[in-house]
Amino acid sequence: MRLILAPMEGLADESMRDLLTRLGGFDLCVAEFLRVTHHLLTEKFVLRTVPELANGGRTRAGVPVRVQLLGSDPVCLAENAAHIAGLGAPGIDLNFGCPAPMVNRHGGGAALLVEPERIHAIVAAVRRAVPQSVPVTAKMRLGLENTELTLDCARAVEAGGASELTVHARTGADRYRPPARWEWLARIREEVKLPLVANGDVWTPQDWERIRRVSGCADVMTGRGAITRPDLARRIKTGATAMTWPELLPWVVDFYALLRARMDLRHAPGRLKQWLGMLGSAYPEAETLHRALRVERDPDAVEKMLEGR
Numbered sequence: 001m002r003l004i005l006a007p008m009e010g011l012a013d014e015s016m017r018d019l020l021t022r023l024g025g026f027d028l029c030v031a032e033f034l035r036v037t038h039h040l041l042t043e044k045f046v047l048r049t050v051p052e053l054a055n056g057g058r059t060r061a062g063v064p065v066r067v068q069l070l071g072s073d074p075v076c077l078a079e080n081a082a083h084i085a086g087l088g089a090p091g092i093d094l095n096f097g098c099p100a101p102m103v104n105r106h107g108g109g110a111a112l113l114v115e116p117e118r119i120h121a122i123v124a125a126v127r128r129a130v131p132q133s134v135p136v137t138a139k140m141r142l143g144l145e146n147t148e149l150t151l152d153c154a155r156a157v158e159a160g161g162a163s164e165l166t167v168h169a170r171t172g173a174d175r176y177r178p179p180a181r182w183e184w185l186a187r188i189r190e191e192v193k194l195p196l197v198a199n200g201d202v203w204t205p206q207d208w209e210r211i212r213r214v215s216g217c218a219d220v221m222t223g224r225g226a227i228t229r230p231d232l233a234r235r236i237k238t239g240a241t242a243m244t245w246p247e248l249l250p251w252v253v254d255f256y257a258l259l260r261a262r263m264d265l266r267h268a269p270g271r272l273k274q275w276l277g278m279l280g281s282a283y284p285e286a287e288t289l290h291r292a293l294r295v296e297r298d299p300d301a302v303e304k305m306l307e308g309r
């Protein structure tokens with residue numbers, strides 16, 4: 001039974017992966033996607049998004065980080081996958097699920113779910129290009145607009161040689177509207193033999209128990225649930241009680257220190273406020289702090305306000 005941190009553009013960056021894996025409970029992370037067009041991504045660019053590659057492909061806590069690629073050209077994806085595998089990536093994941101309109105307009109992410117043949121070609125090309133010791137996995141949704149090709153796409157991933165498939169139990173059109181359709185995960189498991197990871201609407205340990213029961217999947221990926229409840233994975237793994245705000249606050253301060261060390265100082269306050277806004281659904285104190293910081297843009301002033309809490 002594994003718990004996997006989902007790739008979330010602008011949310012599960014290296015600072016958040018660092019913090020969440022140190023809090024405990026996660027067995028694996030998938031990094032934010034790297035967009036592949038017509039060029040070989042430079043090592044500098046790859047390391048900027050996945051700096052864990054300079055640490056053996058692991059976070060400080062020792063949790064492996066797979067690199068996710070988004071694109072639609074099998075040849076370019078294969079070339080970049082081979083290049084990134086050579087940089088020490090513990091695995092290559094292929095994005096067939098991003099619902100962002102800008103991504104979909106360019107034929108990437110969930111837009112590929114209307115083309116099972118192209119999905120097969122991409123997976124097969126990447127699998128051939130990457131050493132067998134490096135897992136090639138994929139993440140998909142139930143479809144772009146509907147579920148007519150769900151099973152065809154899952155079979156295409158399997159036939160292409162992927163070692164694992166994660167399914168977010170929504171279509172691209174569903175975006176993130178509840179509920180996730182977990183029953184579809186069980187249907188997919190009946191059609192494919194490769195290991196399936198369940199994803200979608202896992203906010204609490206009880207949700208984790210239910211998605212496993214409904215889907216039959218042993219492994220679960222969670223994303224937004226872990227951002228809003230940072231101890232979620234630890235609670236699932238150990239049965240620990242939920243962290244109180246006084247227990248979480250030092251981690252918030254530490255997160256801001258990570259941001260200041262790793263990104264342009266001008267952007268650190270905004271990134272912190274983004275997280276505080278999400279924490280507010282579970283911690284009223286976080287919402288209070290978020291409101292207090294809303295108009296503050298000076299990085300040093302934000303740090304002093306945090307320390308004063």
